[in-house]
Amino acid sequence: MERQAYGEERTYRNVLVTLAAGAAGGGLFAAAGLPLPWILGAAFGVMALNAVRPGVASWPRLIGDAGIVVVAYVLGCAMTVDAALTIARELPLMVLAAALWTAVCTAFGLLLVRLTGLSVQDGVLGSMPGGLTQMVLLADETPGADPGNVAILQTARLIVVLYTVPFLAAWFAGDAGAAAGGSGPAAAGMPTAASGVLAGLPDGAGFAGLALVPPAAWIGRRLRMPAGEFLGPVLVVGASAAAGFPWPAVPAPFVSAAQLAIGIFIGCRVQPRILIANRRFGPLSLLFACLLIALTALAAWGSSTAAGESIVTWFLALAPGGLGEMAVTAIVLGADEAQVTAYQIFRLLFVLIAAPPLIRLVFRWRRGVATPGRIRKAP
Numbered sequence: 001m002e003r004q005a006y007g008e009e010r011t012y013r014n015v016l017v018t019l020a021a022g023a024a025g026g027g028l029f030a031a032a033g034l035p036l037p038w039i040l041g042a043a044f045g046v047m048a049l050n051a052v053r054p055g056v057a058s059w060p061r062l063i064g065d066a067g068i069v070v071v072a073y074v075l076g077c078a079m080t081v082d083a084a085l086t087i088a089r090e091l092p093l094m095v096l097a098a099a100l101w102t103a104v105c106t107a108f109g110l111l112l113v114r115l116t117g118l119s120v121q122d123g124v125l126g127s128m129p130g131g132l133t134q135m136v137l138l139a140d141e142t143p144g145a146d147p148g149n150v151a152i153l154q155t156a157r158l159i160v161v162l163y164t165v166p167f168l169a170a171w172f173a174g175d176a177g178a179a180a181g182g183s184g185p186a187a188a189g190m191p192t193a194a195s196g197v198l199a200g201l202p203d204g205a206g207f208a209g210l211a212l213v214p215p216a217a218w219i220g221r222r223l224r225m226p227a228g229e230f231l232g233p234v235l236v237v238g239a240s241a242a243a244g245f246p247w248p249a250v251p252a253p254f255v256s257a258a259q260l261a262i263g264i265f266i267g268c269r270v271q272p273r274i275l276i277a278n279r280r281f282g283p284l285s286l287l288f289a290c291l292l293i294a295l296t297a298l299a300a301w302g303s304s305t306a307a308g309e310s311i312v313t314w315f316l317a318l319a320p321g322g323l324g325e326m327a328v329t330a331i332v333l334g335a336d337e338a339q340v341t342a343y344q345i346f347r348l349l350f351v352l353i354a355a356p357p358l359i360r361l362v363f364r365w366r367r368g369v370a371t372p373g374r375i376r377k378a379p
Contacts, residue, residue: 022045
């Protein structure tokens with residue numbers, strides 16, 4: 001009993017230390033006027049804690065999910081009939097973008113295989129523009145894949161995305177100062193307290209509808225949707241918002257708290273020592289991640305020029321980041337949240353569905369053209 005009580009006390013202490021590290025990082029980024037301080041700063045603070053004191057950082061999954069649900073709710077509130085029509089109209093472009101990005105990342109993965117001796121499974125899964133957690137779980141289910149190697153490659157991409165995309169997006173927007181401080185409803189593009197209320201429908205109906213949001217997240221996860229805790233509320237809130245349901249606005253402190261919870265959760269997933277310890281392909285994975293960001297910027301510029309739309313929206317829609325990170329960046333910078341979310345969700349779905357058969361196809365192709373023993377795992 002004493003040992004169990006000590007373990008629980010240590011866990012609580014670790015959570016408090018992690019919260020303090022994340023809050024300190026967020027406060028530092030906010031004071032410096034950097035973009036998305038309560039996500040990027042919090043993640044930086046926890047990553048620093050991971051580097052100095054490995055194994056100390058601890059953050060309950062439930063709290064991280066709560067932050068994601070808040071962001072999903074805000075994005076769902078932004079959905080309108082026009083936004084839904086836009087998504088339907090741009091579905092062919094979404095398919096094309098997801099297919100092209102998957103092809104490019106597969107090529108990067110195969111190049112990594114050639115340069116480092118990784119297995120095809122590790123190279124392809126580690127280079128896929130999906131979520132870190134989803135790709136590691138997929139690696140655990142894929143014969144011949146090493147979840148540790150996949151985690152290294154995905155960690156490198158996550159680090160580069162987290163600390164380049166928001167800065168570049170803010171630069172494209174020409175308003176980095178707004179990105180640093182925009183955490184209130186106006187900056188987030190959220191409705192005001194009275195917006196969206198139908199004539200004759202009391203405001204209390206909107207608050208009653210909030211009871212549906214947590215179950216939507218739970219159902220999304222139980223159905224094993226990709227990022228179900230995010231996708232479930234987005235679908236429920238977005239569909240009803242497009243139909244005119246009066247969802248209430250989220251108070252600014254809740255938005256900041258949600259960003260802090262997400263930032264700490266991300267920071268706990270990133271282990272900088274993994275990259276430092278593996279000198280063989282850590283630098284190469286960082287280099288390829290930077291090249292991918294450069295290609296994203298080029299594609300965003302081309303799409304913006306051709307379509308006449310915001311380069312910030314296109315950049316965030318095409319960026320190889322996670323749903324939550326790109327969604328929050330879109331909110332803060334005033335980009336088209338519906339378009340960004342639609343492209344990110346579709347690409348994640350596409351990757352999760354296409355990755356397993358793609359790996360099998362590439363593996364068979366390489367086995368037919370490569371000499372025996374050529375494909376192997378990195379030591």
